[in-house]
Amino acid sequence: MKVVAVDHVQLAMPAGGEGRARAFYEGILGIPEKTKPTHLAARGGVWFERGPLKIHLGVDKNFAPARKAHPGFLVEDLPALIAALTQAGFAVKSDEPLDGYRRVYVDDPFGNRIELMERKAE
Structure with a gap:
């Protein structure tokens, strides 16, 4: 028995933040929104997925941002993303x-911390 991979990362957000989440995660970071299953959609939140990259934002009524714990995203063209x-x-x-x-x-x-990483050319 062993853990073999990360399926998704869940971050918290306050109620009603879906529009801001879409603007950031899909609009700027370019991760497409995935429709949540109907039985989970009633909870609020929003999912973003492309292939094995899965970021789920769930509503937390006692929301506090993750200031230290964070996902690290591998990106292409970090300077362009920084500019955007x-x-x-x-x-x-x-x-x-x-x-x-x-x-x-x-x-x-x-206020959730996100690390953006680009591999240097060798």
């Missing part, structure tokens, strides 16, 4: 270098 985030009003923060990667952090519309 900045143009949309999101603050992008640099951090200590990590061998083999360019990386930055950004908070989603709810």
Whole structure:
């Protein structure tokens, strides 16, 4: 018996934040929305998925953003993504270098920390 992979990452958001989630995760990060199963849709929230990448945002009535715990997304063309985030009003923060990667952090519309990583060309 063993864990073999991560199926999805769930982040929390406050009630009514679906539109802001769509604008960020689909509109800027480019992860398409996936329709939630009917029996789960009544809970609110929104899912974004492309192939094995699955990010689910669920409503938490006692919402508090994840400031330290975070998903790390592999991206293509990090400079263009940074420009799009900045143009949309999101603050992008640099951090200590990590061998083999360019990386930055950004908070989603709810204050959840997101790491954006691009492999450096060898």
